[in-house]
Amino acid sequence: MGETMKALIVDDSPSSLAYHCALIDSMGLESVSAAGGREALERYQEQKFDFILLDVEMPSPDGYEVARRIRATESPDEWTPIIFLTGRTDEESLSKGIEAGGDDYLAKPVSELVLAAKMAALRRLNHIRSALVTTAGQLRDTNHLLWQANEKLKTIAAVDGLTGIANRRRLDEMLGREWGRAIREHTPLSVLMADVDFFKLYNDSYGHQAGDDCLRKISGALALAARRPGDLAARYGGEEFAIVLPNTPLEGARHVAQFALEKVLSLGIPHKASKVRDQVSISIGVASVCPDTAKCSCCADLVKMADRALYEAKERGRARVVWAESTPSETV
């Protein structure tokens, strides 16, 4: 409430209206008069009031109706105190007034003493109320900031800092989820484990900066291979990568692996220290199971199978795809 409080006085009785306006003026406040409910609503639409003295018994709309309409149009952070004026002060009228949206209920004519006491109470209430509105607003702001920070954290927590593809944590999470889904839906699940061939030698020859660039490019190639919705390419750690292919049998997984290998080779990154080619290559192990009929009992076993196939791919000369549970390998 400002320096000079402004009150709307509503009464269909001219003498009562004049009396209460004079009372408000004599208290050093500003009064605006309305000779009925309709006029009161018009005044309320035009300007802001610090409080409203509202006669209850008026031709339609009566005081209750006016209060209801005011409350219905107020926005949630607005609140104009309404004090009903009435000749009737029985309990039933009082509760009806509060229900209609009134804040107090005074018998006519109101004395200066009573009104001054009400003003003081209203000021206190309004003070508490604006503090609450401010706090609620700050809480909303804080909540929003927290939400934003959380979203960002979630992204950071799921992404590998160097390459920008999914990290190990995201991979494990996704693998566990897809394992459960594959059991429920009786679908195959495939995992590719890939390793950059002679990466340590690459780093030794070209430096760690170039090594990082190389890993980024390979990540991009693997992300291209894992391009269906639901596929995931992730950095497993160091120069190791993984691709998870939900609802994909071995045959499909082998195609993806072959595609990934070709993509990496087509990057054409020179690698003079490599013992298999003069460009950077990867070795890939593929494993595929139907978890509900599987020989492995958890998704960690599937990763182990893919890992063993990867080991075999390296044993057989690298730059190739080897899959678990079958002997032939593919070389490019």
Ligand SMILES: [Mg+2]
């Ligand atoms: Mg009246």
